[in-house]
Amino acid sequence: MKKLAIFPFIYEYRELIMYSDYIKNYELTSCITLNEADTQCLRKEFGAVSSIRISEEFDGAIEDCDIVLYMYNPDILLGKEEYQNKIARTRQLGKDVLFSRECHEYLYSEEMKENSILDAGNWNINIFLDEKVQYLKSIEIPAIGIMGLGRFCNKFCTELEVCEFFKAKGYKVLHFGSKEWVNLYGGRLIPGFIFERSVSVTTRILKWNQYLFDVCNKEQPDLVIIGMPGGIMPLNNKILNDYGEVPFILANGIKMDIGILCAFFYEQVDEKYFDEYRNYCKYKMNCPVDFINISNTSCRFNLDSQESILEYLHYKNNISNYTVITGKVEGSSEIYNILDENSRKKLLTRIYEQLTSGVSVF
Amino acid sequence: MNIIFKGIKTPKHYYIYDRGRNAILEVDAEEYEELENIQNGNLKSIESKVLERYQHYGFLKENTVTKIEHPCTHALKHYLSNHLEKLTLQVTQRCNLRCEYCIYSGNYDTRTHSELDMDFDTAKRAIDFYLNASNELDELTVAFYGGEPLLNIELIRKCVVYVYEKSFGRRVVFSITTNGTLLNENTVSFLEEHKFNVMISLDGSQKEHDTYRKFQNGKGSFKVIQENLRRIKEKHPEFFKKISYNSVLNPENDYQNIKDYFEKDDLLASADVFTNIVESEDLTQDIQFSETFSLINKFDYLKLCLFMLGKLDEEDVSKLVLVKRSFIYERYHQITKKAEIGDTCHPGGPCIPGTRRLFVNVQGYMFPCERVSETSPVMAIGHLDSGFDIKKVNSLLNIGKITEDLCKNCWALFHCNQCAQKADGKDHLSRELKVKHCPISKGQAFMNLKEICILKELGCTFER
Numbered sequence: 106m107k108k109l110a111i112f113p114f115i116y117e118y119r120e121l122i123m124y125s126d127y128i129k130n131y132e133l134t135s136c137i138t139l140n141e142a143d144t145q146c147l148r149k150e151f152g153a154v155s156s157i158r159i160s161e162e163f164d165g166a167i168e169d170c171d172i173v174l175y176m177y178n179p180d181i182l183l184g185k186e187e188y189q190n191k192i193a194r195t196r197q198l199g200k201d202v203l204f205s206r207e208c209h210e211y212l213y214s215e216e217m218k219e220n221s222i223l224d225a226g227n228w229n230i231n232i233f234l235d236e237k238v239q240y241l242k243s244i245e246i247p248a249i250g251i252m253g254l255g256r257f258c259n260k261f262c263t264e265l266e267v268c269e270f271f272k273a274k275g276y277k278v279l280h281f282g283s284k285e286w287v288n289l290y291g292g293r294l295i296p297g298f299i300f301e302r303s304v305s306v307t308t309r310i311l312k313w314n315q316y317l318f319d320v321c322n323k324e325q326p327d328l329v330i331i332g333m334p335g336g337i338m339p340l341n342n343k344i345l346n347d348y349g350e351v352p353f354i355l356a357n358g359i360k361m362d363i364g365i366l367c368a369f370f371y372e373q374v375d376e377k378y379f380d381e382y383r384n385y386c387k388y389k390m391n392c393p394v395d396f397i398n399i400s401n402t403s404c405r406f407n408l409d410s411q412e413s414i415l416e417y418l419h420y421k422n423n424i425s426n427y428t429v430i431t432g433k434v435e436g437s438s439e440i441y442n443i444l445d446e447n448s449r450k451k452l453l454t455r456i457y458e459q460l461t462s463g464v465s466v467f
Numbered sequence: 468m469n470i471i472f473k474g475i476k477t478p479k480h481y482y483i484y485d486r487g488r489n490a491i492l493e494v495d496a497e498e499y500e501e502l503e504n505i506q507n508g509n510l511k512s513i514e515s516k517v518l519e520r521y522q523h524y525g526f527l528k529e530n531t532v533t534k535i536e537h538p539c540t541h542a543l544k545h546y547l548s549n550h551l552e553k554l555t556l557q558v559t560q561r562c563n564l565r566c567e568y569c570i571y572s573g574n575y576d577t578r579t580h581s582e583l584d585m586d587f588d589t590a591k592r593a594i595d596f597y598l599n600a601s602n603e604l605d606e607l608t609v610a611f612y613g614g615e616p617l618l619n620i621e622l623i624r625k626c627v628v629y630v631y632e633k634s635f636g637r638r639v640v641f642s643i644t645t646n647g648t649l650l651n652e653n654t655v656s657f658l659e660e661h662k663f664n665v666m667i668s669l670d671g672s673q674k675e676h677d678t679y680r681k682f683q684n685g686k687g688s689f690k691v692i693q694e695n696l697r698r699i700k701e702k703h704p705e706f707f708k709k710i711s712y713n714s715v716l717n718p719e720n721d722y723q724n725i726k727d728y729f730e731k732d733d734l735l736a737s738a739d740v741f742t743n744i745v746e747s748e749d750l751t752q753d754i755q756f757s758e759t760f761s762l763i764n765k766f767d768y769l770k771l772c773l774f775m776l777g778k779l780d781e782e783d784v785s786k787l788v789l790v791k792r793s794f795i796y797e798r799y800h801q802i803t804k805k806a807e808i809g810d811t812c813h814p815g816g817p818c819i820p821g822t823r824r825l826f827v828n829v830q831g832y833m834f835p836c837e838r839v840s841e842t843s844p845v846m847a848i849g850h851l852d853s854g855f856d857i858k859k860v861n862s863l864l865n866i867g868k869i870t871e872d873l874c875k876n877c878w879a880l881f882h883c884n885q886c887a888q889k890a891d892g893k894d895h896l897s898r899e900l901k902v903k904h905c906p907i908s909k910g911q912a913f914m915n916l917k918e919i920c921i922l923k924e925l926g927c928t929f930e931r
Contacts, residue, residue: 243929466492466805
């Protein structure tokens with residue numbers, strides 16, 4: 106198994122440390138930050154994972170690894186030249202390089218081989234729509250949709266936990282992830298055509314449906330799990346989340362049997378808000394909300410931004426256990442915390458029961 | 468508790484068709500046995516945990532149907548005034564052939580060949596009637612029928628001009644069913660010019676075709692048709708490609724020969740071919756085919772199934788059976804909708820008489836289609852002079868009413884293929900005749916559902 110280092114590592118990639126045990130084909134050995142402050146922050150939260158070195162010292166961090174995965178995030182101020190220097194240094198030290206799709210797009214160079222890009226095959230997939238077959242095909246494999254209200258809702262954590270749970274039970278799982286490093290966990294990137302703005306939403310839904318139909322037909326999974334990147338709806342008139350376009354496309358391409366909505370942490374929240382989300386998901390996205398996962402992150406508007414920028418506050422894992430929900434009635438949402446062991450077990454058991462207890466009907 | 472369902476067993480699995488939801492449930496052997504015991508009266512439904520479980524999920528609930536009535540009954544007048552889909556004009560009762568199995572041969576309970584032609588006045592009134600009652604349709608369809616319609620080509624020409632004149636601005640499609648013997652150059656040019664959809668009756672190679680399809684002097688008609696087709700292919704290649712063929716299968720046919728002809732003949736290998744079984748003179752009896760026919764047909768069907776399962780390519784399947792695929796897929800998709808049945812329902816067979824393909828004969832009488840007997844008063848749904856007889860149309864639409872007591876409790880309600888033609892008692896709609904046909908209809912419905920079960924078991928996705 107190759108030893109993997111990741112650069113540059115930021116809090117946004119935290120799941121890679123949290124779920125390092127689930128990574129397939131690689132052993133995560135180093136997370137290389139950009140500065141000492143980031144290192145300290147990450148060590149404070151994840152320092153207990155002793156097998157992973159968290160450091161801003163590049164050469165030292167990659168010493169024991171075989172391959173370095175380069176990531177990209179528009180919030181990181183790291184120029185192309187800096188990247189090129191690091192890549193050159195990596196090669197100098199005899200290590201292989203791997204790029205996330207976004208990093209590849211940012212740094213694009215004809216020298217980059219396709220096999221050095223994470224799951225490029227799936228991103229670049231081309232779907233041809235037969236003119237005579239412009240309708241949605243029925244895909245008769247159970248599907249779980251995992252949606253979120255925005256960043257840091259623990260969507261990807263939920264995806265991984267659900268995936269691993271069913272894999273451990275012996276089921277064959279087809280997982281499309283909301284993060285671009287999903288390939289490290291045996292999942293697949295959502296194909297690039299989903300994000301192609303020049304193509305109509307209807308056509309993208311048809312292509313997604315056709316693609317899923319073909320893959321399911323070929324690989325015969327027992328379960329499909331789809332993590333939907335981005336937020337499902339605008340938060341206000343400035344933070345529009347693209348009006349949930351990508352989740353809308355993904356949810357309408359296959360009938361979801363179970364929907365999990367990942368929401369921000371609030372100390373107190375009225376059940377009617379969850380009702381609104383449930384109705385929204387049901388009627389616009391054709392996706393039920395059977396379970397709600399409350400994150401350990403809350404958000405608030407940046408005070409100087411006139412509510413156009415969100416700030417995130419990251420708490421301890423068990424914080425959402427203390428969320429108080431007012432206005433609960435019979436049939437209200439079931440609330441869970443994927444980061445809490447007991448809550449997670451309950452959630453996974455409920456999902457399993459719901460999928461297996463029904464009747465088998467054509 | 469009156470719960471209506473039907474057990475279906477395949478070699479490896481068990482299924483229950485739930486009529487209340489028009490759904491197929493996959494069950495295990497014990498569940499199947501328990502449900503069968505309920506049906507046989509060996510077990511009370513309230514004692515069954517299996518039944519309780521399925522009812523909890525909304526299946527196998529008590530029968531709610533109290534009334535048999537077609538859902539379009541209340542809108543019938545509207546349909547007949549605004550929604551006529553197609554007009555079929557019987558331009559002549561003459562025919563230059565005397566096919567032995569023809570329904571007008573005198574062997575069937577309908578009119579026989581005659582010398583009557585439709586006059587232009589009648590045709591115009593029929594066209595006006597149709598145009599005035601088809602305003603909700605995006606496209607008009609006018610078909611010409613006979614006898615042999617090309618014997619009255621002059622009337623057809625006039626009708627085409629008249630239709631264009633009266634329907635200016637609307638899309639029109641013309642079609643014709645012909646025996647193919649009168650397709651001279653002039654006629655073909657006319658048909659091509661107006662983009663006619665042409666269906667030619669052709670029963671196979673010369674041997675099969677000439678066995679039954681003969682001129683009045685007893686000579687076979689195959690050679691003449693072939694000559695016409697070759698000429699059309701040479702001079703009107705694009706038009707030729709769009710011609711389709713109808714082949715009537717007879718008990719004494721060499722089915723393999725027919726298949727080979729339509730699949731390999733240089734003229735017809737890429738043509739669309741539709742097959743029909745010859746009409747039985749006794750409507751309550753199926754035609755009996757030879758063992759060879761059955762074997763070849765079954766083998767073709769097996770290949771179709773293998774194709775649907777992705778084990779064979781389309782070219783490996785006879786085009787004579789390929790058309791069945793879309794019907795199977797459509798049936799499956801209806802099943803997956805799991806509709807909730809209400810208290811009012813009607814068997815699936817009948818169309819809305821007069822709207823689907825209104826048939827007007829030479830005398831101006833109107834019938835639901837060209838397949839019903841023209842000598843049956845109960846089938847005549849009106850006349851151009853007086854319009855539709857709404858009461859009669861209603862009785863044909865609600866044909867299920869005459870067997871309401873049986874249909875309410877029949878598991879095959881949604882899959883019944885009977886229309887009013889099966890109950891044609893001449894002067895009345897005959898319950899006795901309809902009931903005689905029930906076993907055939909139920910048998911077909913059962914086979915259709917079993918077919919879906921087996922295909923699904925074997926991995927068919929029911930998608931192209």
